[in-house]
Amino acid sequence: MQRSQKHQRGFTLIELLIAITLMAVLAGMSWRGLDGMSRTRESTQTRINQMAVVQTVLAQWQADLDAMQAAPKVNEAGVLWDGRVLRITRRASSSQADGADAGLWVVGWTQRNGQWLRWQSPALTTNSQLQRAWGQAERWGQNPSTDDLAFETTLLPLDQWQLSYFRGNAWSNPLSSAGASEAGNAATANTSNTTTPDAIRLLLELPASSGLTGRLTLDWVRPNFSNTKT
Numbered sequence: 305m306q307r308s309q310k311h312q313r314g315f316t317l318i319e320l321l322i323a324i325t326l327m328a329v330l331a332g333m334s335w336r337g338l339d340g341m342s343r344t345r346e347s348t349q350t351r352i353n354q355m356a357v358v359q360t361v362l363a364q365w366q367a368d369l370d371a372m373q374a375a376p377k378v379n380e381a382g383v384l385w386d387g388r389v390l391r392i393t394r395r396a397s398s399s400q401a402d403g404a405d406a407g408l409w410v411v412g413w414t415q416r417n418g419q420w421l422r423w424q425s426p427a428l429t430t431n432s433q434l435q436r437a438w439g440q441a442e443r444w445g446q447n448p449s450t451d452d453l454a455f456e457t458t459l460l461p462l463d464q465w466q467l468s469y470f471r472g473n474a475w476s477n478p479l480s481s482a483g484a485s486e487a488g489n490a491a492t493a494n495t496s497n498t499t500t501p502d503a504i505r506l507l508l509e510l511p512a513s514s515g516l517t518g519r520l521t522l523d524w525v526r527p528n529f530s531n532t533k534t
Contacts, residue, residue: 354513354514354516355516357459357460357514358460358510358514358516358520361420361459361460362522364422364459365413365506365522365524366522366524367397368392368394368411368413369383369392369394369504369524370524370527371394371395371397372392372393372394372500373393373394373395373408374393374500375393375408375431375434375438376431377431377435378393378431378434378435378438379391379392379393379434379438380498380499381498381499381500381501382394382500383500383501383504385467385478385479386442386445386479387479388414388445388446389412389413389414389441389442389444389445389446390412390413390414390467391410391411391412391438391441391442391445392410392411392412392413393408393409393410393411393434393438394408394409394411395408395409396408396409396427396428398427405429406427407427407428407429408427408428408429408434409424409425409426409427409428410424410425410428410434410437410438410440410441411423411424411425411441412424412441412442412444412445414444414445415462415464415465418461418462418463418511419458419459419460419461419462420458420459420460420461420462420465420508421456421457421458421459422456422457422459423441423444423445423452423455423456423457424455424457425437425440425441425455440452444456460510460514461510461511461513461514462508462509462510462511462514463509463510463511464508464509465506465507465508465509466506466507467504467505467506467507468504468505468507469501469502469503469504469505470501470502470503470504470505471499471501471502475505478501500526501526502525502526502529503523503524503525503526503529504523504524505521505522505523505524506521506522506523506524507519507520507521508520508521508522
């Protein structure tokens, strides 16, 4: 019997080089795709984090206004805007260890060097403490000292901010007479700093680094406000 011999033929050098080249091209394309996906994920996560910061800051803004409380002989309206810093007297949210009244905080909001900043005093329980902190918050907004900066928190990048008050059924500049131009009542102007606004409109100009580029408007309405005028 004659045994048939089977000859096995291997790959040639050229075929191996072609196969290696194809695998290298496919590996390169896969790497570029994975790298692009990774960069997109990082960019998306960064934007999500930036937006979370903006939302947290605005929630703090709302909380300060919701807890606003007038302080006789210090801040009868509960809030005061002097064109540079917004000062608020508000209820302290942290209770005393012995269960006593938590007192009040003096809070300030301002813009400095392209950043939106917030200032908060310790809990205050006497008029003298309130008066001292009220003046300190004003100084912090104008020319802060080292001690003033110790109570400061940097919030987020900010190009510009603007406030409007709703009084007398109309929006007006907080520094103008409260409703005097609309109602023609001079007596209203005398109470512009002693009556709490019915609403406060906040307008922010945000840079790209904040995560939300452009203009952002937020309206706060006094909880017990009821507009019955037409």
